[in-house]
Amino acid sequence: MKLIIMRNYFLVLILLCALVSCKQKAENKWDYTISGVVPIGKGFDKAVMSYPLDDKGGPYAADTTAIVDGTFKFEGNIGRPQLAELNLINATINTQEDASMEADDMGLKNVALFYLDGNITITFDDEGMASYDGGGDEQSAWLQWQEMSEKMNESLNRPISLEDIQALVGKFVEKNPDRYVSVDLMDLVTQGGIQYNLVQPMYNALSKRMRNSPKVIAWKPALDKAKKYESGEMEAPNFKMNDPEGNLVSLESYRGKYVLLDFWASWCAPCRAENPNVLAAYEKYKDANLTILAVSIDSDKDAWLKAVKEDNLPWKHVSDLKGSANEAAKAYGVGAIPDNFLINPEGKIVARGLRGQLLHDKLEELLK
Amino acid sequence: MKTKLCMLLLFVTAFVQAQIFEPVTWETAVKKISDTEYELSATAKIESGWHLYSQSVPEGGPVATSFSFEGNSNYLKKGNTTEEAGHTINDPIFEMKIKYFADKTTFKQRVKIRNTDAFQIKGTVTFMVCDDSRCLPPSSVDLVFNIN
Numbered sequence: 001m002k003l004i005i006m007r008n009y010f011l012v013l014i015l016l017c018a019l020v021s022c023k024q025k026a027e028n029k030w031d032y033t034i035s036g037v038v039p040i041g042k043g044f045d046k047a048v049m050s051y052p053l054d055d056k057g058g059p060y061a062a063d064t065t066a067i068v069d070g071t072f073k074f075e076g077n078i079g080r081p082q083l084a085e086l087n088l089i090n091a092t093i094n095t096q097e098d099a100s101m102e103a104d105d106m107g108l109k110n111v112a113l114f115y116l117d118g119n120i121t122i123t124f125d126d127e128g129m130a131s132y133d134g135g136g137d138e139q140s141a142w143l144q145w146q147e148m149s150e151k152m153n154e155s156l157n158r159p160i161s162l163e164d165i166q167a168l169v170g171k172f173v174e175k176n177p178d179r180y181v182s183v184d185l186m187d188l189v190t191q192g193g194i195q196y197n198l199v200q201p202m203y204n205a206l207s208k209r210m211r212n213s214p215k216v217i218a219w220k221p222a223l224d225k226a227k228k229y230e231s232g233e234m235e236a237p238n239f240k241m242n243d244p245e246g247n248l249v250s251l252e253s254y255r256g257k258y259v260l261l262d263f264w265a266s267w268c269a270p271c272r273a274e275n276p277n278v279l280a281a282y283e284k285y286k287d288a289n290l291t292i293l294a295v296s297i298d299s300d301k302d303a304w305l306k307a308v309k310e311d312n313l314p315w316k317h318v319s320d321l322k323g324s325a326n327e328a329a330k331a332y333g334v335g336a337i338p339d340n341f342l343i344n345p346e347g348k349i350v351a352r353g354l355r356g357q358l359l360h361d362k363l364e365e366l367l368k
Numbered sequence: 369m370k371t372k373l374c375m376l377l378l379f380v381t382a383f384v385q386a387q388i389f390e391p392v393t394w395e396t397a398v399k400k401i402s403d404t405e406y407e408l409s410a411t412a413k414i415e416s417g418w419h420l421y422s423q424s425v426p427e428g429g430p431v432a433t434s435f436s437f438e439g440n441s442n443y444l445k446k447g448n449t450t451e452e453a454g455h456t457i458n459d460p461i462f463e464m465k466i467k468y469f470a471d472k473t474t475f476k477q478r479v480k481i482r483n484t485d486a487f488q489i490k491g492t493v494t495f496m497v498c499d500d501s502r503c504l505p506p507s508s509v510d511l512v513f514n515i516n
Binding site: 162265266267268269270271272273297299303306307323324329335336337338 | 427428429430431459461462496498499500501502503504505506507
């Protein structure tokens with residue numbers, strides 16, 4: 001009797017161990033088998049697959065395998081499903097670049113993009129276009145993203161803009177909160193600075209598992225910082241800078257008004273392109289307690305003044321002509337331009353990075 | 369499923385690349401042309417979507433890329449720093465023709481050496497980059513060329 005209990009106990013232990021190891025396996029290792037089918041007679045003899053090894057943005061692995069009788073196979077495991085790019089190589093006539101660029105400047109010929117997730121079969125047709133079969137949930141989500149973006153591309157009568165992509169990513173994340181594909185796509189819209197209004201809803205939509213993934217944990221501080229810019233808790237750092245006539249202008253002297261602190265430069269085409277939008281907002285709200293203080297990070301005074309005149313910008317302009325070492329840009333942590341901060345009458349920052357319609361929406365909300 | 373989306377690939381490569389906000393990385397190389405002449409090259413690897421500008425851009429446009437080499441008694445510069453053909457577009461904002469580089473480009477500088485011992489040439493490249501929605505202000509990167 002005792003022995004049976006012991007044995008049962010032992011069994012339970014084994015089962016538990018098995019469960020734990022199984023769980024660990026699910027958490028730490030994703031197996032993949034990528035089988036390829038390539039048209040014979042095109043001279044492709046190698047397939048190269050590159051993918052990130054982890055979420056730290058470190059070096060990429062590039063695995064190479066031979067194509068034999070029109071087939072190839074990659075097998076392995078990885079910490080989590082990652083987007084991989086696979087190129088077919090024709091060693092006799094082409095380098096990798098030539099093979100994908102040849103007669104197709106979109107670079108999608110003889111290239112496959114997929115997630116390393118389960119058993120996937122990739123079939124290349126005679127045109128070099130890839131189609132995919134099998135794979136796990138991440139691969140399915142990736143195919144869904146491709147379909148969504150393709151549909152959008154077809155429905156628009158204009159080139160896709162960054163804003164279109166942002167909106168589409170938002171929609172995708174909402175539908176796929178527990179997918180690494182969502183996290184990877186969010187990377188696109190968080191690169192070079194987080195727009196709080198854009199990213200926070202996506203973050204909120206993510207599952208707990210994804211919020212605890214290394215990539216998302218790495219963004220969290222930037223997101224929290226972006227939130228501070230919206231919260232009205234952050235004091236706008238004061239600075240003093242000369243206007244073109246050499247008068248020292250202090251930001252503090254604008255207390256009592258909403259100030260759009262705008263960072264730009266004459267050589268910055270995207271800033272110049274945004275100027276008409278800022279001008280429209282100024283015209284609309286200048287009588288509703290809004291003013292604009294524009295800081296140029298030019299170093300050439302003539303270029304600066306010429307741009308002010310060309311773009312017909314009637315508000316106050318200042319610059320220390322130190323270029324990228326501009327003191328105000330440093331105080332506000334401005335990296336890329338255009339960038340702006342909306343400061344309330346009490347001198348607190350209430351928004352950052354307002355562009356296009358976002359600028360009008362925010363002003364409407366606060367000033368009407 | 370077939371995909372024809374150029375945009376898609378662009379964005380994919382954007383996130384297949386480094387997460388750090390440093391769209392251009394520089395690598396240097398030195399090639400021996402003859403016993404007395406060497407070619408210094410600086411190759412810029414440019415992240416997808418970003419543009420690096422030519423050494424000559426009309427006044428009033430973006431800030432041109434520029435190279436400077438620290439003089440020393442071991443060598444003499446021979447001619448100007450050359451660049452590749454790149455892409456030239458009629459920029460609608462600046463209303464001028466602007467030449468830029470994308471993806472990868474190499475600048476070359478020939479030098480005549482006056483010394484047979486190994487030495488270093490130090491240089492600096494100043495450049496700015498933009499993508500469709502933003503620019504990074506001009507910054508400088510030190511370059512080192514080892515002549516053996």
